Amino acid sequence: MEYEPEREGGPAASETAEPYHIPVLKEEVVEELVTDTGGIYVDGTLGGGGHTEAILERLSPAGRVIGIDRDPEALERCRERFDGHEGRLTLIKGNYSEVDSLLKGLGIKEVTGVLLDLGVSSRQLDEGERGFSFMRSGPLDMRMGDEGVTAARLVNTLPEMELKKLFYEYGEESRAPRAARAIAAAREKKPFETTGELAATIEKALGRRGGKHPATKVFQALRIAVNRELEGLKKFLEVFTDILEEGGRVAIITYHSLEDRMVKRALRDMEPHCICPPAAPVCTCGEPGVMRVLTRKAVKPARREIEANPRARSAKLRIAEIFAKEAGGTNEQRTH
Ligand SMILES: C[S@@+](CC[C@H](N)C(=O)[O-])C[C@H]1O[C@@H](n2cnc3c(N)ncnc32)[C@H](O)[C@@H]1O
Known part of the structure; x- marks a missing residue:
């Protein structure tokens, strides 16, 4: 979520009826991420739980969401918001960069989809006390957790x-x-x-x-x-394929070019770069890739969404699907 100067100076979110956070590209995320309504999904940046709620609504009673946030306040808020969903939603305080070990701690080896909606939530940004705001003075803190x-x-x-x-x-x-x-x-x-x-x-x-x-x-x-944001994202991009089942998807929303560039490159590098002859039955060149990028161009919010939520304007969503757990998929899986 980017800084939104136009909104700076108004009352803080907690003093108004403003929502904790308005989820960005919600329909697009759910549409593309949920490929199995009985699957397990990770929301690595739970925030106010807007995306998590939309995913839960799409899932069958067998489906489940693991919500992770490093901010204890976000978790507290979601504990209240999702009271009664305990069987279908697990909330964890942690860093999404450690998603592999966090899932291991729950006894989960693989999941069907992972979402990251990067940056800070509107609540974090608007609360002077959290120290992110340049108009609402507060202690110069800026830690999300x-x-x-x-x-x-x-x-x-x-x-x-x-x-x-x-x-x-x-x-x-x-x-x-x-x-x-x-x-x-x-x-x-x-x-x-x-x-x-x-x-x-x-x-x-x-x-x-x-x-x-x-x-x-x-x-x-x-x-x-x-918040060591780029280090965390880099680590996540190195490990997330380990916890995705075959056919599982990753969806990442970024809000500035540094993050978007990292995501775009990492996903592209995991795509097939196979140079075997097309007639070869099995790839032997060692570059068959493991992911298929489903968004050639990043998905951006429609004008209507930006008008309703100006903070969405810099959002870019990229989605990819894993087709082979290990490098070494067959030629049929190559998408040249
Ligand atoms: C843009 S908000 C997510 C909003 C959420 N999608 C919603 O609909 O309410 C980003 C959230 O991710 C959390 N966050 C950022 N980096 C994180 C990290 N490395 N690990 C865990 N949580 C992180 C922040 O604390 C914040 O609550």
Whole structure:
């Protein structure tokens, strides 16, 4: 979920009748992910449980969902929301990057589908206290869960050069040097404690241009670093085929180009690159692949969805299906 400056400054979600989170591309996800209504599905980014609810609705009584989130508050919310679904829904506090060992702990070897809806939920973003917001000042935290270092720690201790690199790489902020310099100078006088202090320093250094808050990209970079988001995604992309049964699918929704690029490349690399002669009965070149990408182009929300939920506008959904558990599938499975 991306930062949504237009909404910044309004009342926090918890103070209004606003939903915890509006699930993005819900129909598309359920349509493509649920191939067996009696199967087991993992929602690796449970959040407010919007996608989980839609999957449960599609499943037969035999079907089951395992919901994972690193945020204890999201789990608490889903425990209340899904009270009475205990037999069909299992909630786990954990990191989706460890999905293989989390499932092992439940005695589950393989599942029919896995969903990741990356980033933060609207609730996390809107709660000043969680420290993600540049308008609703709160402690400079930004941790989705209750582990790891805070944004304050990074901002107050990383050398200026490393802050610059972080803003370039994770925020794709072209004015990274200026932002890093301003932070380094300001913390000499007083360490940063709140999101408001950081946002004000960045705004003073970069000035206002257009509608976006000038701190948007710096905040994105810090959030990614604090939560080790790209490391987690990389690890997941290395292990998820182990826990998918043959014919099972993975669906991943990303909200910025760094994540989307990683997902696109990883799925493409798992596709067949077979160079055996077409007449060969069995692939012997060692490049038969294990996945078939079902979304040549990423699926994006329709205009109507974006109008109803502007935070959906940068969403991209990619889906792939596993056709062979081990590299070494036959020629019939090759989709050149
Ligand atoms: C965009 S929200 C998901 C919203 C959800 N699909 C819904 O419909 O309500 C992302 C959620 O994933 C969680 N999350 C992000 N990275 C995670 C990780 N590596 N492991 C587990 N949960 C993670 C966040 O705490 C947040 O609750």
